[in-house]
Amino acid sequence: MAGGYNGKLLWVNLSDGSLSTEELSELFCRRYLGGAGFVSYYLLKEVKRGIDPLGPDNKLIFALGPVTGAALPGSGRNCIGAKSPLTGGFAKAEVGGFWGAELKRAGYDAIIVEGKAERPVYLRIHDGEASLHDAGHLWGKSPKEAQNSLRAELGDERIRVAAIGIGGENQVRYACIANDLRNFAGRGGLGAVMGSKNLKAIAVRGHKMPAVAQPEKLKEYRTWLLENITLMEGFRKYGTGGAMERFEANGNLPIHNFRDGVFPDAKLISARTIKDTIRTGMEGCFACPVRCKKVIEFTEPYPVDPDYGGPEYETLAALGSNCGVGDLKALAKANELCSAYTLDTISVGGTIAFAMECFEKGLLTTGDTDGIELKFGNVDAMLEMIDRIARRKGIGELLAQGTARMAQEIGGGSQAFAMGVKGLEAGMHEPRLKAGLGLGFALHPSGADHCGAMHDELFSAEGRDLERMKSLGILEPVPADDLGPRKVSLLRYIQQGRSIGDSLVLCSFFPYDYQQVAGIISAVTGWNTGVVEMMTTGRRILTLARLFNTREGFTASDDRLPARFFSPKTGGALSKSAIDPEKLEKAKHYYYLLMGWDRETGVPLPETLEELDIPWAVEEARA
């Protein structure tokens, strides 16, 4: 069947208020797919070297993908990208909810926001019509207030809103963007970029169902998922965070800034405990029957607004165990605050934990912390920090810069335990348990992002993931702590495959294998595609992101882990486990080779760019 799949891009210039649309050809869409692929393309193509991420020359890209808005679970998502104010390099994040599907129905596949508005504005998109409007009355408000206000004044309760809170307005370097209040494009400071442009929100409403080339075939994948929904039983029952105790036991749980191995309160902050205590229900994203998102409610000792949802695993770990906090209600409150302020909870938790360790080591004193006893386990201090970060008040001004800049300012050897890569605070999983995850942290273009990483233990024993691995030609289990060539090969496939998921844009929790994902692409677009094309497209996308970072001055030496991961944890299951830095280096260079990047420098080879149908990038990389 012929495809005919194509796309439509909305250009928004906030400096002069102009709006225009551009048709995206089928070839373009097949080459860059959507979501993360579009972001990688446009960041390299449109954002010039060395620009200020928080200045008008940065561009904020919202991108949907082929499955967005289709009748398939996990298809309400979108990807957002920009040059990161946190890392100075490539940043992208995916976000769930309903906004993505609504934008597709409104007739667009991507938005590029350029320039900077003189005064706060919001962008409205309604059935193919786009317009900019004053948002002075929304500035300083939470996403919830902004959304309610927009729905009321536009007279449509079904408008979907992507917005920032004061964290974004104040350009906290790790501010995020909220879809539908409860879903966040978290990593890399995209909310700060949105704030720097004086763009408060994008309000979307559409009524056109997206075309699907082979609806019957697509239905088969939906049906398969429904028939195999038990594969997602844990998510349905608890959402993320149900494995908290297991993670504490096996060493995966970050504790006290990734330092320690024992946290007896793990059970108290588990999603199982949430279910038994503060949870009032579960909610889902567009078209998804899984409903993995917690709804919580309580009023004592402080009220928590149920509209912001409950904390995910990453939040529970980052602000909980990693800060030594075992107070579940405080974590729920922290989650609400970060949501209302649009702050990335992983970076918030990472910077607070880092500050706590600095405080305990005497590198920060009460003189620096506005008098606050910033110790691990200090619940009130943790909550107070969130507020100060969002407002960049007192010590919050320091923390709002992220751990990498903090370590530079604080000095005293603190870089060794500034737990991030390229300036992005690490996701809440443990490289000393999962070596491939560590390699992924080191190599991910955004920094230590767990979303593009692997969970090695899934490939070390029989199971669905091992079967998926076999379909790549890696036929026997690969030990979790292995960093040999099979692990490297597996990681690149996982990263490439994840790049495709992030381009479709499809939720990463679904248990589709690679053949099924290729089948889904085929069903939606009509292309006779397969997993090799998927992997090639993934390599193209990762190579574009790599070129972006290379152009910004990143080198192989930036593909490194903080020194802490090279020593064991204090206590617990990993008290004798550490990453071997030499093996990591060797693995890194083999990864370069497999990607077609210079084996020594990690710079994509000109031949690779030609091979990947992106010869234009040769010049762009030199620009």
Add this chain to the structure above:
Amino acid sequence: MAGGYNGKLLWVNLSDGSLSTEELSELFCRRYLGGAGFVSYYLLKEVKRGIDPLGPDNKLIFALGPVTGAALPGSGRNCIGAKSPLTGGFAKAEVGGFWGAELKRAGYDAIIVEGKAERPVYLRIHDGEASLHDAGHLWGKSPKEAQNSLRAELGDERIRVAAIGIGGENQVRYACIANDLRNFAGRGGLGAVMGSKNLKAIAVRGHKMPAVAQPEKLKEYRTWLLENITLMEGFRKYGTGGAMERFEANGNLPIHNFRDGVFPDAKLISARTIKDTIRTGMEGCFACPVRCKKVIEFTEPYPVDPDYGGPEYETLAALGSNCGVGDLKALAKANELCSAYTLDTISVGGTIAFAMECFEKGLLTTGDTDGIELKFGNVDAMLEMIDRIARRKGIGELLAQGTARMAQEIGGGSQAFAMGVKGLEAGMHEPRLKAGLGLGFALHPSGADHCGAMHDELFSAEGRDLERMKSLGILEPVPADDLGPRKVSLLRYIQQGRSIGDSLVLCSFFPYDYQQVAGIISAVTGWNTGVVEMMTTGRRILTLARLFNTREGFTASDDRLPARFFSPKTGGALSKSAIDPEKLEKAKHYYYLLMGWDRETGVPLPETLEELDIPWAVEEARA
């Protein structure tokens, strides 16, 4: 569905007459697949460095694959391999007919023949029982006489026979092995190896249908083929060689030892002319509805035995246009002679054409040629040469060594037009028209084998092959004369994909795309496999073959084309086209990189061997 697919190997030691069987595990079968994969594995593992290809230390490997004997067109085939007496390196060839399917039904998936029998023997396999028998009465006979004799004395007209004629017995370096009289494992001198072992024939009979994991799914692929049989209309109508005139016009047809571009008699030797003149019918292989094999018959000026079938394109070109011969009946006779003697028609044609050019240049004289006027177009000389080669009589002794050894002996700059690679005479297609074919000739482990090569023009315009290419992520046509990175990437996929076809062992004429082939593997074995695994397995197989050659002393400098391809043809469509040797070198080294071989030397990297699950090969390569 669980797989459970596995295999059974028969070890035959001709030196001591011992026979034994070995079970091949499912993991082994998945890793090396069968056919070409088994050959690559066992040649590296079992044949020691530097042994005489025609001595008892060489091993002759017959291997079936997962689809062999299944109810699927093209599944009657098998692969045969050994160290080549022609190239001194890796040799394998696939062969059609019925013998492969019969061996599968007899309960075996592979045979390894070791040592050397004191006197001529044949191997009999009957429903899982193997035995060696005296073949003194068959020695000196044609495959037809041998087959008839065996069927009569064993009292079973349905016995299938693989056998050699006197070319194999006399160890002509490019003797081949015949299945069912009409199908040949042609390239590399496997028949000479069989002859050197005093093994005349393998007679097989079996009654056990091979198991298929998902018969209904397999049936879908058979049905698809039957429903799309028009895709093979040319083959059904003419067999190979129907495009002879087109090939002459576009320059693909080798003429006068690849020297010239015009051959007005092309029409006379076309399969279209065969259909209109000497053809009496068409025949097919096991389970195949296409029936692409010509049956011919005539009695004047000499009788031709219809049991040997009619000439294929490669034969018509090698002994026809390439020797300047436009006499169709002479070519049919030449084909019969080569069949009865079991000589590879491509190498026969290549050596005769080379000798003719040497003769015309005065590098050979009638003093060398037993008085024969060995000029291009001399029909009688061509026929006479075949006889002398098979008997190694007079000038035939020289020609029986192949062009590479001839050029060494003859000297006088003749190497520049000794049209082979690594000593294997080139298949009858033109690198100056199809640059990727040239690159494939240079890189194929067997030498200038057209079977593992590509036909570039298929990927330079819209059509099924371009669609197949797109499914690999190469989205736009690649010009036929291009040698850039996209072409290199395409070639390696084609070579890897062909390695899978040769391992299954599945006929290469079927228009299945890669997804379908993966589906066929899955249907037969029950493995949840896909095209990435196929390509990885293909890379594993090619890497094993590469290591075999490396161990035998081949280096990157052996991956080269004869100098003639760097200059245009005399006259015709390619009178201004040539391969650019610098571009070829660059492409070669990028190919190494994509394969995970050292980019400079072409030696597989130790990391690649680990990645490909063949760490044992690290040691083996050093042995």
